[in-house]
Amino acid sequence: MAMIRNQRRHRLVAYSLILPFVAIFSLVFAYPIVEVIRLSFTNATLIGGGEWVGLQNYRELLSDKLFYTSLKNNGYFVLLTVVPTTAIALGIALMVQRLSGRLQALALALFFLPYILPVSVVTQIWAWMLDFQFGVLQPVLELIAGKPIPVFKNPHWVMPMVALVTIWWTNGFNVLLLLAGLRNIPQDLYEASALDGANRRQQFARITWPLLWPVVALVLTLQLILQLKLFDQVYLLSEGGPFNSSYVLLLMVYREAFQQNNGGYAAAISLVVFLLIVTVSVLQYQLLRIRGRK
Amino acid sequence: MSGVVLRNVRKSFGAVDIIKDVSLTVQKGEFGVFVGPSGCGKSTLLRMIAGLEDTTSGMIEIGGRDVTAVEPSRRGVAMVFQSYALYPHLSVAENMAFSLRLAKKSRAEREEKVREAARILQLTDHLEKRPAQLSGGQRQRVAIGRAIVREPEVFLFDEPLSNLDAELRVQMRLELSRLHNQIGATMIYVTHDQVEAMTLADDIFVLKGGVVQQSGAPLRLYDDPDNRFVAGFIGSPSMNFLSGTVTGHSAQGIVVASEEGALEAHLTERPALGTTVILGVRPEHLAPAESGIPVTVEMAEELGGNAYVHCRLNSGADIVFERRGLRDRLDGQRVRLSADPSQIYCFAPEGLRLR
Numbered sequence: 001m002a003m004i005r006n007q008r009r010h011r012l013v014a015y016s017l018i019l020p021f022v023a024i025f026s027l028v029f030a031y032p033i034v035e036v037i038r039l040s041f042t043n044a045t046l047i048g049g050g051e052w053v054g055l056q057n058y059r060e061l062l063s064d065k066l067f068y069t070s071l072k073n074n075g076y077f078v079l080l081t082v083v084p085t086t087a088i089a090l091g092i093a094l095m096v097q098r099l100s101g102r103l104q105a106l107a108l109a110l111f112f113l114p115y116i117l118p119v120s121v122v123t124q125i126w127a128w129m130l131d132f133q134f135g136v137l138q139p140v141l142e143l144i145a146g147k148p149i150p151v152f153k154n155p156h157w158v159m160p161m162v163a164l165v166t167i168w169w170t171n172g173f174n175v176l177l178l179l180a181g182l183r184n185i186p187q188d189l190y191e192a193s194a195l196d197g198a199n200r201r202q203q204f205a206r207i208t209w210p211l212l213w214p215v216v217a218l219v220l221t222l223q224l225i226l227q228l229k230l231f232d233q234v235y236l237l238s239e240g241g242p243f244n245s246s247y248v249l250l251l252m253v254y255r256e257a258f259q260q261n262n263g264g265y266a267a268a269i270s271l272v273v274f275l276l277i278v279t280v281s282v283l284q285y286q287l288l289r290i291r292g293r294k
Numbered sequence: 295m296s297g298v299v300l301r302n303v304r305k306s307f308g309a310v311d312i313i314k315d316v317s318l319t320v321q322k323g324e325f326g327v328f329v330g331p332s333g334c335g336k337s338t339l340l341r342m343i344a345g346l347e348d349t350t351s352g353m354i355e356i357g358g359r360d361v362t363a364v365e366p367s368r369r370g371v372a373m374v375f376q377s378y379a380l381y382p383h384l385s386v387a388e389n390m391a392f393s394l395r396l397a398k399k400s401r402a403e404r405e406e407k408v409r410e411a412a413r414i415l416q417l418t419d420h421l422e423k424r425p426a427q428l429s430g431g432q433r434q435r436v437a438i439g440r441a442i443v444r445e446p447e448v449f450l451f452d453e454p455l456s457n458l459d460a461e462l463r464v465q466m467r468l469e470l471s472r473l474h475n476q477i478g479a480t481m482i483y484v485t486h487d488q489v490e491a492m493t494l495a496d497d498i499f500v501l502k503g504g505v506v507q508q509s510g511a512p513l514r515l516y517d518d519p520d521n522r523f524v525a526g527f528i529g530s531p532s533m534n535f536l537s538g539t540v541t542g543h544s545a546q547g548i549v550v551a552s553e554e555g556a557l558e559a560h561l562t563e564r565p566a567l568g569t570t571v572i573l574g575v576r577p578e579h580l581a582p583a584e585s586g587i588p589v590t591v592e593m594a595e596e597l598g599g600n601a602y603v604h605c606r607l608n609s610g611a612d613i614v615f616e617r618r619g620l621r622d623r624l625d626g627q628r629v630r631l632s633a634d635p636s637q638i639y640c641f642a643p644e645g646l647r648l649r
Contacts, residue, residue: 191346192379196393196444197367206392210383 039267046263057268067269070249073159077230077248080163082223086216088167089174094208096175097182108179112172119169123236126165127152152238155245162233162246169233170226174219181215182208217288221281228277249273296358297322297480298343298448303352305338305504312338314504315352320482320497322357325474327483329491329527330501336484337452339501343482344373344450357447367393372441373450376457378433380425380440387412387421390439411439414476431462438473451483455490467493488528492516500524522645525574531602533639534580534613536573536587540565547635553607555587555630559638562649571648574639577602580615582624586632589613591624605631 040057044050061067096107114122129137132150141149151157185208193203231250234240240247249269257266298320305313312335320326328336341347343354345366354362361369380389387408388395394404412418415435425433434454441449451470455463471494474481485491491498492512499509500523508520512528519525526532538552547560550573557573565571589605600618607613615631640648 186377186379188375188377188379189381191344191366192373192375192440193381193392194346195344195366195371195373196440197396202396207381 036267036271039264040271042264044263045261046257046266050264053264057265058272060265061268061272066244066247066252067249069244070247070252073244073246074228074230074248076159077163078224078227080160081166081227082220084163085167085171085174085223086219089171089178089219090212090216092171092175093178093182094204096179108172108175111175114169115172117169119232120236122165122169123233126161126168127237130161153242155242158238158242158246162230162237165237166227166230166233174223177219177222178212178215181212185211214289217285220288221285224284225277225281228273228280249276296355297324298326298482299353299355300339300343301353301355303339303342303354304350305335305342305347306350312504313342313350316501316504316506317352318499318506318509320480322480323478324496325471325481325483325494326497326499327485327491327495328499328501329485329488330507331527332486334501335504336486336501340373340450340452340482340484343369343448344371345369346373370447371450372444372446372448373452374434374437374441374454376453378425378437378454378457380433380436382425385422385424386417386428386436386439389425389436390443392440393444407443408439411442414442414473415439430458431466434458434466435469438470442477447480449479449481451481453485454483455485456487463490470494489530492528498528500527502527519574519639520647522572522574522641522647525639525641525647529576531577531614533574533576534615535641536575536607536613537643538571538573540567540569540571542567544635548640550640553587553589553609553611555585557586557632557638558635559640560635561640565648570643572641572643572645574641575633575637577614577616579633579637580613580631581617581633582615582629583632584630586630587613588628588630591627591629593625594623605629 039050041052041054042050043053043056092111096104096111099107117125129135130141130151132138132148132153138148141151149157151161189207189211190203193207198206229250230248231254234246234248234251235254238246240251250273253266253270253273256262256269296319300316300318303313303316304311316339318326328339330336338347342349343356345361345364349362352362353360356369356371381392384392390408390411391404394407399407408421409418412421415438417432417435417439420428420432420436425436428436434457437454454470455466458466467490470483474494483490483494495512497509498512498515500507500515502523508515508524515524515528519528522535526535536552536557538550538557540548541551541556542549543564544558547558548564548571549556549558550571552573557575559573587607589607591603591605593604594617595602595604600616601620603615603617603624605613605615613631642648
């Protein structure tokens with residue numbers, strides 16, 4: 001049966017259906033972005049007008065030593081988290097997958113539990129556990145380093161420890177994604193390959209890994225975006241110190257905007273962070289996909 | 295020389311026995327078919343032969359070698375899965391060469407074997423494609439090709455045609471028969487479709503409830519079923535069953551009153567008068583007659599050469615008979631159906647054949 005519709009009416013309905021989304025999106029996303037871009041070309045304070053200064057903020061940023069320190073720390077943190085957390089999650093997912101029924105659900109719940117905690121609770125737990133005087137983990141550190149260490153006050157230890165806390169906190173979600181990916185691989189491929197003579201290692205290398213790769217690439221990219229946005233953990237655990245050794249880009253935005261009242265400069269930094277994340281993550285995802293296709 | 299021998303094989307999952315004491319032999323080079331309704335354990339039995347399920351007790355021999363505890367890849371079997379289980383990320387050629395690569399065979403040998411298998415299965419033009427780019431029938435052939443390159447002693451097929459449409463299924467059935475003649479390896483084939491079983495098998499093994507009900511050549515099972523289940527399962531449309539009471543003994547058998555009529559059946563060991571028996575008659579043996587069972591004709595499935603006439607008994611049950619070459623329709627008529635006494639099977643109410 002051919003359906004004859006009133007085209008104008010049809011369009012009207014369509015517009016009215018997308019209107020709520022467009023309105024909210026414009027209000028809380030599009031408008032702020034435009035405003036941030038505008039702000040970054042002014043010397044405005046956090047609230048109030050400011051004057052157009054052109055590229056002054058960006059020029060200042062490129063000669064700001066703290067910007068490079070932060071960039072380096074962000075990069076260091078990405079190295080410490082993205083690949084390790086994915087590798088750990090893959091290991092856990094592979095192990096959890098071999099459990100059956102309720103036991104699997106229980107194991108998954110245990111690994112996922114930290115993820116539902118708010119960041120302030122997570123950092124508090126770890127701050128206590130790693131406390132210089134009373135921390136239950138200090139004997140472990142003593143074993144490694146030979147003496148107790150105030151980890152969040154030590155420039156060599158602070159970033160690895162923040163990374164550790166972050167991995168512990170967010171790993172469950174990656175396990176979940178990878179486990180879903182593993183479950184998507186049909187069981188009979190493993191049976192067929194067992195008949196073809198593949199041992200466990202070969203099954204992993206020739207079936208699991210290539211078929212799981214799209215999910216691994218996704219996890220790596222999500223992690224990259226997430227870890228470049230590092231802020232809460234350092235703010236709560238070390239406040240960027242000691243000696244700026246855990247100072248990161250978003251902390252810089254926060255300080256400039258809310259403590260120094262340099263709205264325009266903060267807007268310029270956040271725009272740079274935004275472009276950085278977009279570029280790096282798109283680049284990474286495309287590279288990973290190309291690698292996967294080979 | 296034996297192909298595959300199962301001795302007192304059992305399989306239980308927890309407290310549930312899926313396979314209960316199965317002993318059978320598929321001779322070398324033969325085409326054996328496991329057939330039965332879903333849940334009868336036929337696929338489990340096949341997977342046990344493949345080594346994908348372990349055997350709770352009993353012994354499995356392949357080519358005279360005890361393989362009960364041997365891992366799948368060392369049993370000399372290759373399996374074609376219902377889902378085909380093709381590696382989606384590999385090309386057709388890579389799929390077929392997978393086992394050879396694992397066995398570290400040289401590139402020349404791999405290519406030659408894959409080319410040969412592709413030639414047999416008419417896949418030569420598709421070797422570089424991925425499984426997703428192939429039709430159902432082609433995927434099926436790739437799965438078979440993957441089995442062929444391994445040159446196994448035994449091919450195992452787990453309902454390989456059930457995902458194909460009817461026409462393709464008939465075609466693949468013929469190709470499988472041809473393939474069996476061509477390479478002459480032992481094949482074991484699992485299906486729930488008795489037509490596939492009849493047309494492919496040298497030997498059929500009818501399974502139900504984890505027990506082999508009867509085994510033998512297709513026509514032997516058709517002509518001489520051991521019990522009511524086999525009689526009803528083999529043959530399409532299936533055998534008609536009528537419950538009745540022995541009312542008399544004739545020269546060669548018994549007279550049974552059933553459905554307000556009477557039929558005579560040949561039997562050597564005659565049950566006593568008054569015994570309840572089940573009579574089984576195939577549709578092609580029933581025909582309208584002067585005396586017999588009164589039925590009302592409901593409708594006919596006209597197939598051209600023959601017709602299956604569906605009738606209703608006085609008790610309300612269905613009965614089917616076959617007519618050949620007759621063009622007049624009987625719809626709505628009351629007729630009596632009878633059959634040659636030698637063509638009527640008798641079963642005890644529990645299902646065992648009375649002979």
